[in-house]
Amino acid sequence: MHDRVRPGTRLLVTAPSGGFALPAVHSRPIVLLAAGIGITPFLSHLETLDPASAPEIVLHHGSRDASRHAFRERIAELAARLPTVQVLDHYSRPGPDDHSDFTGRVTADRVDADLIRRRARFYLCGPETMLEELTAGLVARGVPRFDIFTEKFHAAPAPVQIPDDATATVRFARSGREVTWRAGDGDLLRFAEASGVALPSGCRLGQCESCAVPVLDGTVAHLVAVADDLPADQCLACQAVPTSDVVLDA
Ligand code: FES
Known part of the structure; x- marks a missing residue:
């Protein structure tokens, strides 16, 4: 990471905080919905789980294609270590040789109805518009709002100046x-x-x-x-x- 930080750049590091806390043990299924690098909090969650006590987890992860599939190998390693974790990949624009479980974005209608029937808890991480669409879709399918937890993930603005008369x-x-x-x-x-x-x-x-x-x-x-x-x-x-x-x- 250091080679990506420009000389003179100051970094502010704080202790972890926030309310997006995923359970390490739970009697109900856990559904994780992520787009792109919105996978990050779920990755660290999977890293910390104990295979002997981890809850049933279904992870839907959206990427553009196999070449932009963030942390693909690491997620596969973790899923192999955690028998209660199922990973379902979505490619919105798959290449000719790409293989995924779904073609298209991560949407609420891709969630197995049985998980909803069994009162799964839902954790969503990605851009705000995605969170809004997924939340609305899940609620429309009968998921109580209080079982949906969200974390916004967005890119920092780049310093681009566009003249008003451009x-x-x-x-x-x-x-x-x-x-x-x-x-x-x-x-x-x-x-x-x-x-x-x-x-x-x-x-x-x-x-x-x-x-x-x-x-x-x-x-x-x-x-x-x-x-x-x-x-x-x-x-x-x-x-x-x-x-x-x-x-x-x-
Ligand atoms: S990067 Fe998602 S629509 Fe442009």
Whole structure:
């Protein structure tokens, strides 16, 4: 981690706090719903469980594809050590050789009805919009709100300055649309939708990478810090703004 911290950067470290405490022992099933690096608190939870007393746990973990599947090997190791833990992977944009339990985002309707019938407790971690959608979906399926616990996970904003009068020509190559973007139009995902071009999307917070789109020409900047391994020729449309005229493969 040290090689990622710029010289002169000051880090503030505090003791653990908050109310998102997962049970190490419980008589009811525990369902964990995570998107991307929202897996982090669940990973540390799984690390601490005792195989002899761990509760029944079903983990639904959403990623864009196998190459962006955070902590995949470590989760598999932990699941192998914990016989009461079941891991179900969701890939929103799987590659041709990717294998997952579900295609698409983590949604409430993917939760086994038997878990709801047995009064499972639900722990959700990810972007706010995902938490809202999952909570609404679970409640609609009969889960009491007091059995749903949430933890927001969002990326820190990156220092991008966009002049108020910035404009750029955006060409959506596959759709054949060419439109003028202005600073007030916001991110490229919203702009594409307003321009009649449908792009895949999920969290809209730069977490799930569902909205990754190749940039065929021109440059963009991201409004939040994005994963280091995002290919240089792609952008996350929900967090990207053009910094020149651009051509998107969309
Ligand atoms: S990163 Fe999730 S929609 Fe853009």
